[in-house]
Amino acid sequence: MPTAMSTIIMLDYEFMRTAFAAAAVVALLAGPVGYFLVLRGQTFAGHALAHVGFTGATGAVLLGIAPLYGLFLLTVLAGLAMGAFGEKLANRDVAIGLVLALALGIGLLFLHFFTGFATQATALLFGNILAVSNQTLMTLVVMSVLCFVVLAVISRPLLFASLQPELAEAKGVHERLLSTVFLVIVAVTTAGASQIVGVLLVFALMVGPAAAAQRLTLGVVPGLVAAAGLALAEAWGGLVLAYVTDWPTSFWITALSVVVYVASLGLPKVVHK
């Protein structure tokens, strides 16, 4: 484990400071968004949106635009499409699986036309948090704040519709609209999280901490706070461990995510008053 000294040296590097900031900005959003995803039984949506985002990112690279914008565009479009199809997508595993495979395939084709193939592919698929630029960080801050505000505004009806969809409908909650807005938030969060851990590992940052938080808490507010806290701890912990070991950050974040989740299955529940 790093000593206090090595931590201070680590923060001397600007790219490390940017990485810590980017990880915090994304993790604090991904935790609460993941909490609702787990509550709604929609965790697979996060995974699916990330795959579709890969096509957007590689397409953007091909056009000479920052991959993050391509990611945003396609994940949000896919989120809107999921919202529009709604329950028609349930139990369509084969169709969804094929669309996701096609998304990765098309992304691969786009990269084939692009010369910097290998580095870009690895960075998009598995993340490259140490390469986050100041401009990207600013974009992540803006999207995170926006998503946070919208999520806060819809959180009460979203909670209601997640716990009791039929009752919420009877009380006049517009489930379809609410679900679509939420999926757009998930899409933007997915795009942000893939800047940290890459499109293939978004699940680790968005769903892992949230699922562990739900195991460890019995209340909604403590659960949301714990999800954000665990996501932050795992993202920062991953960075520190990567600095110490020189192994990839994404590996450490996924490893911490799994360890924390497994531990949450065994730990006695923390009962909040």
Next chain:
Amino acid sequence: MDCIELHDVAIGLGGKVILSQANFSIRAGEFIGLLGANGSGKTTLLRAILGIVPLTSGRISVFGKNPGEGNPAIGYMPQTRSNLNSFRLRGRDFVAGVVDGQRLGLPWLGQAARKQVDRALELVEARELALRPLSEMSGGERQRLLLAQALVGEPKLLLLDEPLISLDPGQQRNIVGLVKRLQTQLKIPVIFSSHELNPLLGSIDRVLYLGNTLAEIGEVKDVITGPVLSKLYGAPIEVYEINGRIFVMSDSVELEVDAHRHEHHHHA
């Protein structure tokens, strides 16, 4: 005084006629048992009274008005879903999650909202469930919390969709007894849908039986008869009464037991 009136109501769902020409009314303070086979339209009828299923024709009035979406005067308990036992939320948060749930904003509860939750939990005698996680409760305990959710907002009418599903006979007796006490104490009408008539005998005032797109309402002795049920099932039905329990048979197969065995979670 009538609190729910149906005039020539017809309802279709996905091209299938669920109800044709239903005419009946439910009086203030009545406990109605809503019965019928799978797919006979029990859930659909409840949702039509809530105003979320469109009518093909006719008119429903609830307390003299069109139902309208999001009617705060109606407390609704939907059929329980199998994923409820995966929620690790404690009982109190599960009930609190529905308070003012249709309004935008953060799920913080003010003092008035917290009182609503306390009242609802007390009414269903579930104060000891408030701190326990949903995932560790029995089916009967979860049903009590669902009932508490329905009571949030002090409704003037309760619509309960299959509260007895997948409960053992002891738990069924508890839930029926609890609903009967609530209905007497709050003096509000209750429509209680069920696959089985026997657990409701002695508690309900009248029975509303659906089948074959028809609806028959009346006292048990008038509706649960061979001729009426034969019409509702479109098949010859015989009714036997043994030791205060009623058995509805078709070709010597007991209908309700059979329906119950096949039913786990369904909307119709």
